[in-house]
Amino acid sequence: MSITDEMKTFAKSIGLDVVRVTSAEPFADAARRIKEQIQRGLRPKWNVEAIDAYCDPRSVLSSAKSIIVVAECYLTSEPVDLSRVRDPHGRIARYTWRNYYYDVKAKLEKVATFLKKKTQANIRFRCYSNGPLAEKPMAQRAGVGWYGKNGIILTRDYGSWVVLGALITNIALEEDEPLKKSCGNCQACIKACPTKALIEPYVLDMPKCLQHITHKQQVMPISLREIWTNRLYGCTTCQDVCPLNRRVKPQNRKPKYGYVGPSLSLTRILQMTEKEYRKRFHRNQIGKWWVSFGAIQRNAAVAAGNIGDVCTIPVLSNVLKHSKSFIVRGHVAWALGKIGGQNAKLALERAFKRERNPDVRIEIENALKF
Known part of the structure; x- marks a missing residue:
């Protein structure tokens, strides 16, 4: 079993539902789309340097070679409104019921520790969930999922009920291919x-x-x-x-x-x-x-x-x-x-x-x- 396969097995054993790998090359298409959307007035203004950094994993780790991209499902079966008589409540979006971002980042740090022990190498890494990098383009290129028409990543087994995370590292791992899937005619x-x-x-x-x-x-x-x-x-x-x-x-x-x-x-x-x-x-x-x-x-x-x-x-x-x-x-x-x-x-x-x-x-x- 390769180090990449061992890493994936370990990551899934600690509760990460989808684990894939892509290269640390910049996400030029994502940067271009963001700039186009700003020009159309569809998103707030952002300087070019910040956009390029947001779409380049090497902006946070200059020696980056691979990105481990993960997804954790947050869909649970619970009441969606806890209002009581004379105490009306306001609803919270599902992804915010708990701090799943913290949970994912903590698990990614365990993955990094696992890789260090396995390779005995001088591994450098950065772990993020809801961080300074464009996670959705990473997830798409790694094959974690594909873009829904709402711009959110859809996974095969968990839909878009997932929190994404990424571990950027200086070790070269075996890369996965993007999924050849789409939402078809659904709107x-x-x-x-x-x-x-x-x-x-x-x-x-x-x-x-x-x-x-x-x-x-x-x-x-x-x-x-x-x-x-x-x-x-x-x-x-x-x-x-x-x-x-x-x-x-x-x-x-x-x-x-x-x-x-x-x-x-x-x-x-x-x-x-x-x-x-x-x-x-x-x-x-x-x-x-x-x-x-x-x-x-x-x-x-x-x-x-x-x-x-x-x-x-x-x-x-x-x-x-x-x-x-x-x-x-x-x-x-x-x-x-x-x-x-x-x-x-x-x-x-x-x-x-x-x-x-x-x-x-x-x-x-x-x-x-x-």
Whole structure:
């Protein structure tokens, strides 16, 4: 058995579901696509040097020869909403229920240790999951899976219910071939996208994507707020409708690290300070620096408005009075207008008298017209 085969056997024995190998050559096609999408206004601006580094494994390890690309399934059979009477919850996207990225990276480090012991060589490596490199192009070239028309990697046995990871190393391993598979004529994900952000196969208009909006501190367009429904973080609609994904069997794997769960109390999120939030969720990706706390509270407000439970009015009223974020206050005003009733109206009228931000005043005026 070759060292590559031994490595794959070991990796699967510790819970990595798909293990493949590709070269460390740059992903020039991926870099070109990103640049084209930026030119079309389909994704945020990014300087050329950063794009090239993102698509070049040698930007993190100059001596890189091979990339071990892995996938771990995160689909489990659990309730998707833990709401209780007088305690409505906002839904969390499946991939964030636990910190699977941490789990994958920890397993990749075990793979690196295994290779060091087996080869007795001076092995250099870097392990990443949700890191500074383009993981999807790696996964496609290694044969971990193929691109779905939503731009997400699909694997044979686990669909797109996987977290990807990569181990970049200076040892040469036997390379795998890409899979010769596609989604054929299926366009289920494109048709189901709530905001029509999938404008054509494999092309995402990122500013319209709810997944992209979920962590950005910006005003959510009025047209998207009801579409948001009861989400708190993330969107997986394009994955939920995928025929291949619907055939995937749930796994029993439930890492404890970074557990958040399928939903969180909206009133609890709205009453948290940022310090409390970061401390509570620091082990999960929703607590990382790139996730705006203001965006999370905005999401909670919109979800509360869509759910329409009057029990949230006192908390929303308090946030409207005390939040320092004009974005949060504006969305809370919308939520109160959406819920309606005398108590919500009274809170809005009082807020209008003290509010000085012109954008929030407009939100309050509109909410009073609901």
